[in-house]
């Protein structure tokens with residue numbers, strides 16, 4: 001597994017219709033999203049398990065890691081590549097023990113470098129900050145600013161930015177230190193999601209702040 005991911009981290013929209021979910025996600029993976037997170041805030045446990053399993057086989061076909069939002073137990077049960085946990089989603093140490101040392105385990109750190117540093121000590125293998133811009137998906141999300149991303153680079157794990165990110169506003173976040181841009185509406189509400197994925201790739205054209213051009 002690539003321990004230095006860099007690119008678009010697509011997150012699924014809430015869709016109850018599994019066939020529709022798969023047909024929305026497939027072109028996004030084919031166009032080059034490098035990670036997928038299964039997030040569904042409305043489905044019951046049975047539907048979430050069914051959707052997660054279907055997405056896992058789709059992700060396997062495309063060689064894309066699948067992470068499950070909120071529910072590390074579901075991630076462990078289906079053998080997903082990892083889970084993403086926020087402050088209300090249970091403890092990182094228990095999730096790390098259940099998922100094993102190689103799983104991706106992400107932590108929402110909102111606008112706090114202290115939370116990020118504690119998350120890494122507790123077993124997180126990446127840290128996420130945001131929202132950086134007003135988010136159509138989560139309008140009440142706590143806000144963060146770009147300097148946090150460069151500060152977080154010192155933690156030694158991939159840094160993720162989330163919240164209202166589009167191909168037009170993503171590049172400064174990458175320049176500030178984001179390794180992954182986590183996006184829902186900027187991909188899935190775009191008139192042409194494939195074109196949006198390709199446009200997001202241009203946010204990563206310039207070298208990472210940690211890399212030299214030579």
Ligand SMILES: Cc1ncc(COP(=O)(O)OP(=O)(O)O)c(N)n1
Pocket residue numbers: 009037039069070084085086087088089106107108128129138160162182
């Ligand atoms: C990559 C990534 N970053 C942040 C979040 C938000 O997690 P959380 O704060 O638990 O909010 P919900 O997504 O559960 O509404 C995320 N899901 N993914």
Ligand SMILES: Cc1ncsc1CCOP(=O)(O)O
Pocket residue numbers: 130131134135136137138141162163164165182183184185186
């Ligand atoms: C889950 C989450 N956490 C902070 S903003 C957000 C939603 C991201 O969705 P969008 O890319 O549509 O703003």
Ligand SMILES: [Mg+2]
Pocket residue numbers: 069070084085086087088089
């Ligand atoms: Mg959550």
